[in-house]
Amino acid sequence: MNRKWTSLFIGLIGLGIAPLCLAEGTIAGTDIDNTATVSYEVGGTPQTTTSNTLTLTVAEVLDVDVTLLSGPQSVPSGTGPHGLLFVVTNTGNGTEGFALAINNAVGGDDFDPDAATPAAIYFDTDGSGDFSPGDVAYEPGTNDPLLAPDASVNILLVNDIAAGLADGAIGLSELSAVASTGSGDPGDLFPGDGDGGVDAVVGTSGADDAISGQYVISDIELAVVKSATVLDPFGGSSPMPGAEVTYRIVITPTGSETAVTTVFTDAIPANTTYSPESITLNGGALTDDDADADAGAYTTTPAPEIAVDLGDLTEASGAQTIEFTVTID
Amino acid sequence: MSDMMTKEKLVKSLATTTSKGVLLVALLLLGGNALAQQGAIRLEHKAEQQEVVTDDNGIEQTRLVEAARVLPGEEVLFTVTYTNVGDAAAEDVVIINPVPEHMFYVNDSATGENTSVTFSVDGGKTFAAPQDLLITDALGAERPAAAKDYSHIRWVVDSEVTAGGSGTVHFAAVVE
Numbered sequence: 001m002n003r004k005w006t007s008l009f010i011g012l013i014g015l016g017i018a019p020l021c022l023a024e025g026t027i028a029g030t031d032i033d034n035t036a037t038v039s040y041e042v043g044g045t046p047q048t049t050t051s052n053t054l055t056l057t058v059a060e061v062l063d064v065d066v067t068l069l070s071g072p073q074s075v076p077s078g079t080g081p082h083g084l085l086f087v088v089t090n091t092g093n094g095t096e097g098f099a100l101a102i103n104n105a106v107g108g109d110d111f112d113p114d115a116a117t118p119a120a121i122y123f124d125t126d127g128s129g130d131f132s133p134g135d136v137a138y139e140p141g142t143n144d145p146l147l148a149p150d151a152s153v154n155i156l157l158v159n160d161i162a163a164g165l166a167d168g169a170i171g172l173s174e175l176s177a178v179a180s181t182g183s184g185d186p187g188d189l190f191p192g193d194g195d196g197g198v199d200a201v202v203g204t205s206g207a208d209d210a211i212s213g214q215y216v217i218s219d220i221e222l223a224v225v226k227s228a229t230v231l232d233p234f235g236g237s238s239p240m241p242g243a244e245v246t247y248r249i250v251i252t253p254t255g256s257e258t259a260v261t262t263v264f265t266d267a268i269p270a271n272t273t274y275s276p277e278s279i280t281l282n283g284g285a286l287t288d289d290d291a292d293a294d295a296g297a298y299t300t301t302p303a304p305e306i307a308v309d310l311g312d313l314t315e316a317s318g319a320q321t322i323e324f325t326v327t328i329d
Numbered sequence: 330m331s332d333m334m335t336k337e338k339l340v341k342s343l344a345t346t347t348s349k350g351v352l353l354v355a356l357l358l359l360g361g362n363a364l365a366q367q368g369a370i371r372l373e374h375k376a377e378q379q380e381v382v383t384d385d386n387g388i389e390q391t392r393l394v395e396a397a398r399v400l401p402g403e404e405v406l407f408t409v410t411y412t413n414v415g416d417a418a419a420e421d422v423v424i425i426n427p428v429p430e431h432m433f434y435v436n437d438s439a440t441g442e443n444t445s446v447t448f449s450v451d452g453g454k455t456f457a458a459p460q461d462l463l464i465t466d467a468l469g470a471e472r473p474a475a476a477k478d479y480s481h482i483r484w485v486v487d488s489e490v491t492a493g494g495s496g497t498v499h500f501a502a503v504v505e
Contacts, residue, residue, distance in 0.1 A: 025401020026431040026505045032399070036409045036426040038370050040419040040490070047419075051372035051409060058431070058504060059398035093401055199398045 028060035028094035029196040060094035060194030062179040063203035066211045074218035080160030081116040083131030084213030087154050088177045090147035092203060094195040097144045097180035102157050106212050110169035113159035113215055124154035131158050161215060167257050169217040176210035183207035220257040225250045243328045251320045259313040264322060268304035272326035279306055279324045370419055373410045399504050412495035422486040424498055428479050432502035436476040441484045441498030449481040450474045456483045
């Protein structure tokens with residue numbers, strides 16, 4: 001399996017794109033000075049003269065990017081709240097505030113998610129990526145995110161899902177971010193409104209960006225049951241240094257839908273050492289190699305864990321049994 | 330150096346050396362007098378940008394306007410006009426313009442009638458044609474210099490600039 005390589009690849013693409021969008025350009029308000037010098041001789045006497053100094057002031061570019069971080073969220077009908085994670089990035093060259101808004105009346109979907117009350121936009125304050133109690137609600141005009149050039153902030157849209165929706169129905173929820181100084185067509189000018197009183201100019205994004213996240217009604221559930229068997233060096237079952245512990249995980253899909261590209265991961269417990277090449281899936285051996293084609297992987301960074309690609313699971317797939325072994329240190 | 334040396338001789342001997350610092354000392358010693366007596370070249374600097382305007386017939390036309398504000402990624406065309414306002418011809422006229430901070434030189438943009446253009450990648454210490462410029466990286470390996478490595482542009486005027494004579498040189502740079 002090559003899950004890890006995929007994420008590494010995406011990381012590299014991200015780095016490659018950054019310079020092209022001209023984010024991190026010369027900061028608004030920067031003075032660019034230019035002076036030419038001429039040297040020459042008149043009647044054998046060398047002389048030097050300098051020109052007037054030209055000063056160009058860099059104006060503020062108003063630009064913003066909104067990117068969806070969450071994949072399609074599988075949600076059962078009649079539940080909530082469910083969060084969608086976005087990142088808002090200031091791609092301009094000045095410090096800028098951004099007004100955020102949620103729009104669930106997006107075309108091209110099967111149902112409209114219900115924006116959570118009293119607030120549906122939250123800062124991912126605790127950095128969990130999920131809607132959680134520590135997250136601070138966004139209040140328009142009160143705590144608009146103020147971002148330095150290239151800085152970004154993670155934002156959650158939080159919605160409830162109505163009851164009675166059909167399996168597979170898709171609902172879209174859109175986050176928009178608009179520069180506080182102004183927005184419009186690229187090139188629109190806001191004289192003197194930029195950082196430090198420089199002119200502000202709308203950039204290629206129109207200083208306004210929006211993107212939708214997706215909820216998918218899914219009635220598939222994966223029940224996971226984990227058990228352990230201990231074999232000590234003396235043939236008994238006492239957990240002691242040198243004893244082998246074999247973990248067995250049984251994953252049972254129930255429901256009418258498909259759990260797509262399911263990946264099972266399990267951390268190697270502290271004070272134990274993974275026994276190489278011990279992963280099995282439904283009795284068949286898997287390799288530890290993350291880069292090869294088979295479904296198994298053992299990786300050590302950031303922490304030792306095993307992973308098994310289960311692919312698309314339906315109720316017809318039946319129970320999936322994964323086993324692996326560790327030795328107590 | 331002998332105390333007996335006259336001021337004129339001192340200046341002459343210093344002027345034959347090539348160090349800029351020494352030349353500056355020589356000029357300071359000469360004071361304003363020498364500049365007033367001899368011909369002098371004045372430089373005038375101008376920055377412009379291309380603006381696309383749609384005329385009454387709906388046809389897009391490009392014109393140059395004075396650069397007022399610049400944005401990252403925008404190109405600025407610089408023009409330096411040199412004029413000999415003195416009454417004698419000036420020889421060995423050399424114009425040097427640093428590529429402004431926060432800007433990259435635009436490849437092949439430096440021009441000037443009757444001039445030879447060379448570039449520096451070492452802060453103006455040495456100048457050479459683009460194909461002869463090398464950059465040494467942190468590991469000591471050399472690679473050909475790119476336009477964005479240029480620190481200075483130099484125009485050597487091929488002939489003397491007569492009294493009242495003038496000319497222009499140009500280059501373009503992009504705001505980082």
